[in-house]
Amino acid sequence: MIDSQRCITSVGPTVAALMNAPYREATDAPHEELLSLAAEKAGGTIDRAVIYNPDAVAWWLYEKYPEKFLKAGECSDLALRMTSVMPSVTPVCFASMYTGVQPAVHGIQKYEKPVLAQETLFDAFLRAGKTCAIVSTAGDSISKIFLDRQMDYFIYPTVTAVNFKSLSLIKKNAYDLIVIYNGNYDSRMHAKGPESAYALAALDRNVAFYRKMVSTIQKSCGSQHVFYGFCPDHGCHLIDGGRGSHGLDMEEDMNVVHFYGVT
Numbered sequence: 001m002i003d004s005q006r007c008i009t010s011v012g013p014t015v016a017a018l019m020n021a022p023y024r025e026a027t028d029a030p031h032e033e034l035l036s037l038a039a040e041k042a043g044g045t046i047d048r049a050v051i052y053n054p055d056a057v058a059w060w061l062y063e064k065y066p067e068k069f070l071k072a073g074e075c076s077d078l079a080l081r082m083t084s085v086m087p088s089v090t091p092v093c094f095a096s097m098y099t100g101v102q103p104a105v106h107g108i109q110k111y112e113k114p115v116l117a118q119e120t121l122f123d124a125f126l127r128a129g130k131t132c133a134i135v136s137t138a139g140d141s142i143s144k145i146f147l148d149r150q151m152d153y154f155i156y157p158t159v160t161a162v163n164f165k166s167l168s169l170i171k172k173n174a175y176d177l178i179v180i181y182n183g184n185y186d187s188r189m190h191a192k193g194p195e196s197a198y199a200l201a202a203l204d205r206n207v208a209f210y211r212k213m214v215s216t217i218q219k220s221c222g223s224q225h226v227f228y229g230f231c232p233d234h235g236c237h238l239i240d241g242g243r244g245s246h247g248l249d250m251e252e253d254m255n256v257v258h259f260y261g262v263t
């Protein structure tokens, strides 16, 4: 698996390829394993996509606490180790995930949240006549850097409200692409460390939401094929004072676990 390890810049191009909504500008290539998965399970035709972005879920957490991810694995077809981008901080990484290019190309190269001028997956979808929604928490990167597109933004004060709204949109089959952000693990691991009970409880909640998201997709998709993913942006590590951090070019920050499925 490690030999074929791909960068998070392959996520947007993969979704674009699966749904016939090509980027106009050059990007990383789609992820071959995911294209094969879609071909095998859906004849290559995907009708909708739902991408869940829990913040800061490192690959090492998956290796060290496999039991915490069992339910994510059960409702997915693939678990992949993916490489993040540098600096491994949230707006830089999500900009790369959805533009399909490295930070030097899209321009967000530090912790700042400008609206991206670079073409994103959302722009490619809109040009192809598809509908998109972002469901996220106020002030966070995903709520800001993808603004000013002809799509719907559902921004709430809490993760609970975000997840409730997300399930209701999925039930209605309301959009061709839904992107959902949860920053609860990230904020707790910064405060008390990546392996604190406080942070790990948020990780449990993220996996539980993903499972619920997948079961909701499966119940509501009818004969449509849906591509879904659990796609964190970067990892994390313990620092002095029992707190957590990320942003460095180190194994713990640069490798994340992604889960994908097709129904």
Ligand SMILES: [Zn+2]
Residues within 6 Å of the ligand: 055, 056, 089, 090, 091, 186, 233, 234
């Ligand atoms: Zn982050």
